[in-house]
Amino acid sequence: MEEILVQSSTNTYKISIGESLRLQIKQFLNKEYSSIMLVTDDHVAALYLNEILENLPNDQVFQSIVPAGEKSKNLQAFYQLQTEAIEFGLDRESLIIALGGGVVGDLAGFVAATYMRGIDYIQMPTTILAHDSSVGGKVAINHELGKNLIGSFYPPEAVIYDVETLHSLSDREIRSGYAELIKEALISNENFFNTLLMVDIYNVPNGGLQAHLQQGIKIKATIVEADERESGVRKYLNLGHTLGHALEAELGYGKLTHGEAVAIGLLFAIHVSEELYSIKLPFNELVQWFTKNKYPINVTDLDKLALINKMKSDKKALKSRIQMVLLEAVAKPVTKELEDTAIENYLISFERRLMEND
Known part of the structure; x- marks a missing residue:
């Protein structure tokens, strides 16, 4: 496993790259969370969601699944995830996990940046493209007049990059x-x-x-x-x-x-x-x-x-x-x-x- 440290203005976070990391997720959680909301898309959910859920330590784990593709990176999906976070009872000690490609990472990261003025999130990229978008803390949704126009700078707590998830890419x-x-x-x-x-x-x-x-x-x-x-x-x-x-x-x-x-x-x-x-x-x-x-x-x-x-x-x-x-x-x-x-x-x-x- 390769580890790369990134120093942001608010925290230092670790990028971990290796095989089977999705099955070792407990070791990447640096603190106990009151609840966890896992956000993914319907394509990734069918492949890896159950494995992730089985390896999370918290009893209070919720899941939200959005349609795969760039069209989900919009205000409606953002609002829906905020609604679900409220209904699940997430608080300021909760964690959001973004499991998927750049769309899921940007969308879930922006939800984390704005829910109760900001809660922790972890990026779990499952695409090659997301090696770029998951690093650096830029989170956003699209507007029909332009891409990534609504967003924030909000670094993750960690990036967990399991390269085995790349085998299923188109x-x-x-x-x-x-x-x-x-x-x-x-x-x-x-x-x-x-x-x-x-x-x-x-x-x-x-x-x-x-x-x-x-x-x-x-x-x-x-x-x-x-x-x-x-x-x-x-x-x-x-x-x-x-x-x-x-x-x-x-x-x-x-x-x-x-x-x-x-x-x-x-x-x-x-x-x-x-x-x-x-x-x-x-x-x-x-x-x-x-x-x-x-x-x-x-x-x-x-x-x-x-x-x-x-x-x-x-x-x-x-x-x-x-x-x-x-x-x-x-x-x-x-x-x-x-x-x-x-x-x-x-x-x-x-x-x-x-x-x-x-």
Whole structure:
């Protein structure tokens, strides 16, 4: 088992990565809780819920199951979970456990952050993508006008990452997770990026997957410790997310997975970087890797004005000006404010470039 410590402004929490950790959950509870509310989705519940319940020490354990998918990360699901927490009798000494992917983690974490002004929660990620979202204490729900616009910074008490739960992932979920690993490599570690370019993501042995996750989590943890509330270097973790979030909101949540949208956003960020700074970055190499690993990157006929409006409503925008994370080189990220007309032109040339690579 690998352990990584993260120091936040309010607490130090441990990220534990290994096999069969879901069966050892008692050892990760640092104190006694008056009650426990376990939040998961209907897909994960069918696979792991009973195992978790059998290994919880508390008699007062409740469960809440939401529909799987990004569409559950909304105000209605948030309100329903708050209602259930009240009906279950949770108090300020209660614990919420988020068992699932990024949707469950963000949703349950935001419930924990706001229930009675904040109670403890633990992240138990079950997807590759959630290696990123479960670390750093950003919790949120979506608004139809933009992704993650309603949320908070609220660190967990622990992150328990049982890699055995990754065996049941679909190809789409594997793609989604590896896009975030590629992002982390692009902003901080060229060797890691080159290593990932050699990977067939659907045939990674357990040891290799765990090594990739540890590397990605260490990158994320280092950045989060340096800038917990995203006033500086933490913004670099948004590489690929300006267009990625806009695509998710414009196409409808669930049409693309988060990671699939980010993959397109990464290519766009690299394209803009090359054009703006007159440099050569691994655009073609990344297109080939995404294509080999079956990412749906050939988006065409984009509504560019609609996407620009979505980008301007993104939480990373400043005074309605689009702020993008770009690259001066691999592992050398920068932030740049761009005018609408520039973004529109870049979208046109980006779409043309993708068609030429098809």
